Amino acid sequence: MNNSTEKAEQAVTIDISGYDVATAEIRSEAKRLLTEKIVDAVVGYQAGRRKGSAVPVIITDPAQAEKLLFSPACVNNLSIYLTKAKKEIRAKGKLAVVAKGCDLRALAGLVGESQFKREEVVIIGVSCAGVHRAGIQPGEPLTNSTIAKKCRECSVHIPDEADLVVGKLPPLPDLPPKxxxxxxxxxxxxxxxxxxxxxxxxxxxxxxxxxxxxxxxxxxxxxxxxxxxxxxxxxxxxxxxxxxxxxxxxxxxxxxxxxxxxxxxxxxxxxxxxxxxxxxxxxxxxxxHYEAGMKPVEKGPLTSYDEKDDQSFIK
Amino acid sequence: MKHDFEPKIVAFVCTWCTYAGADLAGTSRMIYPSNVRVVKFPCTGRIDPVFILKAFQKGADGILVSGCHPGDCHYMAGNFHARRRFAVFRKLLEFIGVDLNRLEFSWVSAAEGGKWVEIVTDLTQKIRKMGPLTQFTDLADEEQWSGALSNPELKAVYDQV
Amino acid sequence: MALTITEENLRKLVDRLVKDGARVVGPKVAGEMTVYEPLTSGAELAPGTLPRRSAKEAFFPLSETILSFQKGKEGLKVEDVDTNAFPRTVLLGALPCDAAAPQVMDAVFSWDYKDEFYLERRRRTVIVGLSCTSADDSCFCTLVGLAPTDTMGSDLFLTPLAGGGYSCQVVSDRGKEFLAGYPELFAEAATVTPVPPAEPEGTPVDLAKVKLWLEEHFEDEIWEEVADRCVGCGACAFLCPACHCFDIVDEGTEQSGSRRKNWDACAFSKFTNHASGHNPRDVQNKRYRNRFMHKFKYYDDKFGKTLCTGCGRCIRYCPVGIDIKGILEEIGKKALSTKDTKGHEENHHG
Incomplete structure (x- = not known):
């Protein structure tokens, strides 16, 4: 293991065939949620002008669901659009959000901090093999040299706690952490x-x-x-x-x-x-023994205490 | 006794225990270094890590944070919360590269005038030996990035970033 | 006949200038990025890549002291900044989008109030522009009336030559004067073959019509559409060669401190926040609308210029992919049906 990190990594392409499945499923789910008026808006990703790019989008019309997609360019954590600070977006009504595993952890944290109630939001989880790192020209294939650092150490490729998990996870290469x-x-x-x-x-x-x-x-x-x-x-x-x-x-x-x-x-x-x-x-x-998880917890490690906490640093 | 360097030490203390302890030391006519400047708070739970940072930035050479022993908090749990917060903040400062010898924490009750004297004396001597803390104050004179890597040892790490 | 300079001599020029005590600001590699920084030698010059941050810093730094104060026995002492001490500067290797921007900003910095800090630095600076030979899908200088070969704002203008080296075009008197100091570094060539300039792709827009369209569409669903996603950081404004808003803050203690002029950005919610707590731009898309309007309407209203040089930095580094080129193209398309009743002129940078 140690030796392999010393050498230059061999080029590894990551299979993202599951993203097309995810795209189709996100579209049909968003359409259903909006048509049946289960939600008023869906926060997802759509293609940007630059070839291969993806940008966050908030759609309210079922007809727009066809614009949604999932690709390695879907780097954003969309949970930011659900906080109380985003008044104009919350004003749209009940929301659904597309979330990767890493994003879902943030959503769980926000529920824990009372930014919204879990039952108020529909979470469309995506089985994610990884996304691009910063500075990658959109449209580049997803490889070990274009993948984000966090994805190399990802433990939540499948966001089980979501209301629905879309896409398909291919076998993933073992990438050494950076x-x-x-x-x-x-x-x-x-x-x-x-x-x-x-x-x-x-x-x-x-x-x-x-x-x-x-x-x-x-x-x-x-x-x-x-x-x-x-x-x-x-x-x-x-x-x-x-x-x-x-x-x-x-x-x-x-x-x-x-x-x-x-x-x-x-x-x-x-x-x-x-x-x-x-x-x-x-x-x-x-x-x-605290770790940010996929399920909301009421109190974080710094808003709670244990009488037996270590105090070896205190005289 | 005259020293070449008199450190500036800021003590953030809770009003109920440590402040009263320091007061007891005073009324008991105990002698301890006058290097310490005491800032009183209602509780250690009110002592924001920002205050520590600000004190360093404004030229403190050492900092003491002190409050009630566990179980003695006037507000039941303020010091328990503070304990966690400071345990983590210490680690952050250490990661940034601050020498933790400059930051001391203690529990001093209203009856422990002697302990207060001991802690302040020890800390003052320790900081005096270490000399002035300049890393934060030096930053205040610096302007924007020069783009130059000042340290060759860091080069390898930069390349990885 | 064309004036030329070899790559080697260009670097020698930097060395000479540095030796003569001038501040030479040019693209320089720092880690993984290129930035405009004062060069210490010609070897550091890395021409041709668009630096991460724009060249406006040569005139309008990220943060600068505008006065300092000290309380002493004789009362309060206020010390001004000596603008005469600003160094003679050469901005070398600025691509057309960066070289043109100061000329656009001159209008606002010498309008109702003369900003001596900016203007003095401008007076002391020679700009040596460089023709642009690489464009990506975020570049759009041609959409805002510039070109990869545009000499606007430059005193001297270099064009990379096919066989290496550069041809040098004298654009202004200041450039001519500067050149006279270093004749031995330049040569004459009968014919030169320039490296072809990089023309960014894009749908041409009529900026006058865009402006008219904006006048009529202050309230429009497009703003929500393109900017509800805006998160309100200042990356766009801080990387922009033409954004020039600043904030003035006092820092220090009651005893001593300084007053500083720092970059500000209209995307920040604090930018228009009133002391009362009321914020006229209460949601993010209104803040983005202001950025767009300022660039393509308000600045034109006031100064007859477009406040954008098409460098594309705000597109490349927007955390949420807001794409001013795409928006401009879209509005350009919508604006085609708008009638130009006021007879605006074609060239908005002119």
């Missing part, structure tokens, strides 16, 4: 070197806040980091404020992040933000 390796490298560094690493990364941040805006859990009406009085974090896109912003963000997502890695995908400056979320998830698992 993020895990990177994580191990960082963990092995001295704190001073890690600081250098993060400093370089955060210094690059332009504070476009794409990471916050695509995060299903960043639904706060008033972000702490937008506040002026008191100002928690400097708003200028400079190293000092950037460092503060990313630390605060990681902390606020600890125990809530569902690991969809959208923050990292959308970062126009390629900052590996999911490493922070992953670190927090790893620590929460070790400390409190």
């Amino acid at each position: 993020e895990k390796e990177l994580m191990e490298k960082l963990d092995a560094m001295t704190p001073a070197l890690r600081w250098e690493f993060w400093k370089e990364q955060f210094t690059r941040c332009i504070r476009c806040l794409a990471c916050r805006q695509v995060c299903p859990f960043c639904y706060c009406e008033q972000c702490l980091c937008d506040r002026g009085r008191p100002q928690a974090v400097d708003t200028s896109p400079r190293p000092s404020g950037n460092m503060g912003w990313h630390i605060v963000r990681a902390m606020h997502l600890a125990g809530r992040c569902a690991g969809c890695a959208e923050c990292e995908r959308v970062c126009p400056m390629d900052i590996p933000l999911n490493l922070l979320n992953r670190k927090m998830a790893e620590e929460l698992k070790e400390l409190y």
Whole structure:
């Protein structure tokens, strides 16, 4: 295993024949849900202008169901459109949403945080073999070099907890993890070197806040980091404020992040933000045996406690 | 005694236990370093990790967070929640590359004036030996990205990112 | 006769300029991306790829101090920024979409208020444009009245040649003056064969008609259709060569600090939020509509120019695939039936 990661990976194409099945089933299900007025709108993916691209879409007319699709370009986590922050979308009425396994984890988290009730939303789960990583020209085949990092370590290819699972999962190649390796490298560094690493990364941040805006859990009406009085974090896109912003963000997502890695995908400056979320998830698992799951839980690890929690770090 | 370096230490304490403990140390005329600046909160549960971050950014060399012993919280469970939050926050800071020796946590009750003196004295000595914390304050003077990789050791990691 | 410069001499030029104390901003590889950054040597120059962020930073940085203050024994001391200390700059290797943008933005920065920070940097900068030889499906300079060979905004304009090196066209007096300083690096050639420019694909649109259509369709279902998916980040505006909105913030303590000018974006919900809590652009699609209207209508109303150079960055990096080129084409199609009653001129960048 260790040797194989040293060598350049051989090209592996991932079988996505199941996506055509998924597309057909999403269309017929969306049509049915809208025609029978079970839902008022369906949040899904449709083709964009660029060849092979897919973009989020909210449809309300059964005739539009034919536009829906599933492909390796369906990278977005659509659960963001279901939070209370999206007033205009919730105003459309009862919603159905197309969700990959990783997205379903976010949906479960949002139910746990009372953003919506599970029975209010119809979840169309997709058997997913993987989607593109950031920066891939749409239309490229799905291979081990174009697949997203998160998909290499995916444990939820089939979102069982959805109301309906569409598509067909082909046998999947065993892809060695990339993020895990990177994580191990960082963990092995001295704190001073890690600081250098993060400093370089955060210094690059332009504070476009794409990471916050695509995060299903960043639904706060008033972000702490937008506040002026008191100002928690400097708003200028400079190293000092950037460092503060990313630390605060990681902390606020600890125990809530569902690991969809959208923050990292959308970062126009390629900052590996999911490493922070992953670190927090790893620590929460070790400390409190908590893992973001497919079923809603009422209380997360940081909104609950155990009297016997470890306190070896406290004098 | 005069030292070359007097560290700035900020103590975030809860009003019911540690603040009263520190008060007891004072009224008992116990002597401890004056390096510590005490900031009082209703409960450790109110101490947001942002405060710690802000204190570092504004030039604190060390930080102490202290409150009621488990089971003694005036609000029943504030310190239990804080305990989890800080356990995780420590790990985050460590991952970012902050030396955790600069961040201390303690339970000090209203009766433990002696413990307060001991903790503050030890922390002050420890931070004094470590010298000033400049990593956060240095950042304040820096502008945008230069695109230059300052450290060759990081190059391999960057290539992987 | 055409003026030419070899690749080697172009890099030498950078070295010379750096040695002479000029700030040379050009495309440079940093990790996996290319960015416009001050170069430290000619070897760093990576011409030809469109950098991740636009070149507007050479004049309008992401964040800059506009004054600093300090409280002392003699009271409050406010210190202005010395714009005379801004370095002489050469923006080298800017592709036409980036090179043209400052000329579009000049109008707004020297309108009712003269922005000395921007204008002083403009005064001190020579722009050396570079003809564009690679386009992708997000590029659309030709739809907004520009071209891959457009010299708009450039003082000198380079065109890559088939056998390597560049031909150099003098566009402005400033370019001519600049050139006079380094005659030995340039040569004359009787004939040159340029690398063919990259023409982006797309359906041509009539910008005057688009503007008329926008005038009549402030309320239209298209905005919900294209922008209900908008998540409200600032990636589009921050990567855009022509977006120029900024926010002014004070940072520091009561004792000392600075006032800074930072980029802002109309997609942020805070952008139009009133102190009362009321927000006239209360939902995201209205914010996106503003971005589009500003580029193709409001800016034209005020300054007679289109606030978009077709670089396509906002398309490539939009988290949710909002596609300004597609929207422009769609509106262009709808606008064909709109009558041009006001007689707008063809060239909106002119």
